Amino acid sequence: MRVDFDRIKERMTALWDHEILDRCCVSVVYEEQAEKEAIDAFPASDEDRMKYWTDPEIVLKRNRRHMEHTYYAGDAFPLVSLNLGPAGHAGFVKNMKWSYEPSTIWFTPFMRDELMPEKILFDRQSFLFQKTLEHARYFCRECRGEYMVSMPDLAGNLDVLAALRGSQELLVDFLTEDEDTIRDCLTRIQGMWEAGLEETYKIVKECDQGGSTIGWLRTWAPGFHGQMQCDISVMFSNDIYERYTRPELEAQSRFLDYPLYHFDGMEQIRHLDTLLSIEELGMIQWTSVVGQPSPLTFMDQLKKIQEKGKGLVLLLKPEEIEPAMQQLSSRGLFILAEAESREEADEIVRVVEKNTRE
The missing domain is CATH 3.20.20 (TIM Barrel)
Structure with a gap:
């Protein structure tokens, strides 16, 4: 349509x-609804699950099928949702571990023993940062004025810190840790948030007719x-x-x-x-x-x-x-x-x- x-x-x-x-x-x-559920069916094998989320050709094909039936x-x-998981800039942190489920991404905290700002390092070569830009380029290259491409789901620096630290541990940190230590963590995460959004916007704005869109909204x-x-x-x-x-x-x-x-x-x-x-x-x-x-x-x-x-x-x-x-x-x-x-x-x-x- x-x-x-x-x-x-x-x-x-x-x-x-x-x-x-x-x-x-x-x-x-x-x-x-039946058509939507068929399109979104989540594969059984780990390899196919990874492709479901991260192979841009497969993701675009799924989005196109949704558009055809909407x-x-x-x-x-019509839009293509650039969605590699909520609070996705947690995946830009060096050594972060994660896995995909049907509707979300799960991050594995790696600072449960101690809150250490120096461990929060922006890895520009990380799989999820590079995939974010790869998806943006691919979706825009295939666009031909038929749809818009959303901004990535990068939001919530404290939500990201909870993913790195563990939610329960972070809540305790608010009562026991030095404020400057927590602020140092958030400053490092903010840099990743800015880079992810700014670099994506440079790619998608032409496809989005000079603007940008939040896909799920x-x-x-x-x-x-x-x-x-x-x-x-x-x-x-x-x-x-x-x-x-x-x-x-x-x-x-x-x-x-x-x-x-x-x-x-x-x-x-x-x-x-x-x-x-x-x-x-x-x-x-x-x-x-x-x-x-x-x-x-x-x-x-x-x-x-x-x-x-x-x-x-x-x-x-x-x-x-x-x-x-x-x-x-x-x-x-x-x-x-x-x-x-x-x-x-x-x-x-x-x-x-x-x-x-x-």
Whole structure:
């Protein structure tokens, strides 16, 4: 299916400027579940599992099959997800061990005995750093204007440090280690994060029509766009968040042209005021993780995000869209939805058109 990239870019540029062209931004996709499961079937052998994740030809073929069986409505567009695993810059560290499962990557901590910043060395020749750039080049070379290529899933320096150290050990470190030691670790990881995103953006921006996209969120921005997060912060206080996460997010928000924060569930509400005080942060994506209530339950917090001038990305069920839009401004609002038919996808866009408001 062909989409109007030019019009989508206009709407999404307006989204970042908190303006409305003709309606609120909404990305709706429909893909038959049985077809999706068949395409994503994970191979049994270790060798084939590695190829499933890391062979760019196999990855692109799988993405193309998804695109062929996906109906795009509203501001949805075909894209290839450059995904070698979440918090992927953990794999840029020298001597890091990792393995793949069907939907994620597992890292094996190698500093369980002691937190040692000097062991956190950026290995530019590491398999995952080189694969990140290889995938970006291959996907763009094969693009021919048919799709966009996402930025890699590099986010969360503290999440990476937890992968290197062990989550439980890191939580104890916050209480027992010298602050400068932890900051030294995070500074080293930040350098890897910057290199991974900057070098990828140089490759994909032409294919992405001058901008960049976060694949799993289906966002697009007319420049250097990336995701930030601190998922491990659901397990610690706002005092620790202020001490270690705020400096990271401030630096990353300055580094990116269009920074977005992945807000991972209601346990992060205690950090919301910190997030909203970061001037350069442009957008917050609210996630209600498995077992948590609908985002509509947290309408006071969603309104607060908008009142502080931040954009808001919400993944909603079709029946949640109208009540959400009746309470929120359409300025800076981006709605993601998945439909069960083409007809429902088109109807969702009509609902958004009807309910768009200041």
